[in-house]
Amino acid sequence: MRFRSNILKRFLPGIFTSLMIITTTVILLFLSLDANTEPDARITSSSETVERGEPILFDGRNSSDPDGDEITFLWTINGTMFHMEPVFFYSFPTPGNFSVVLRVEDEAGLSDVETVIIDVR
Ligand SMILES: [Ca+2]
Numbered sequence: 001m002r003f004r005s006n007i008l009k010r011f012l013p014g015i016f017t018s019l020m021i022i023t024t025t026v027i028l029l030f031l032s033l034d035a036n037t038e039p040d041a042r043i044t045s046s047s048e049t050v051e052r053g054e055p056i057l058f059d060g061r062n063s064s065d066p067d068g069d070e071i072t073f074l075w076t077i078n079g080t081m082f083h084m085e086p087v088f089f090y091s092f093p094t095p096g097n098f099s100v101v102l103r104v105e106d107e108a109g110l111s112d113v114e115t116v117i118i119d120v121r
Pocket of ligand 1: 036037038039065066067068069106107110
């Protein structure tokens with residue numbers, strides 16, 4: 001009994017230190033995995049007031065992700081999914097105010113949205 005107790009006293013600090021190191025490593029790993037930040041959607045359009053039929057360039061390439069993640073692009077025009085490329089031309093066939101929305105999403109599914117209103121005459 002005394003022998004076992006001595007062994008415990010001898011190895012307990014080492015075991016405790018090892019457990020602390022493992023616990024700290026696991027916590028740091030979870031924190032680093034959790035440290036994803038949402039991307040930032042940016043629309044650059046060649047014009048916001050156009051004549052009907054006049055093409056406008058929509059460019060989402062100024063969008064970014066603070067973590068350097070790959071981002072995907074989803075454009076909608078008046079609520080209808082339109083395009084998944086970062087850049088495209090579009091011309092509105094009828095007059096009115098139209099919302100063009102860019103949604104960018106990073107690899108972890110975090111997203112950001114920007115909207116521009118186009119006045120078509
Ligand atoms: Ca991110």
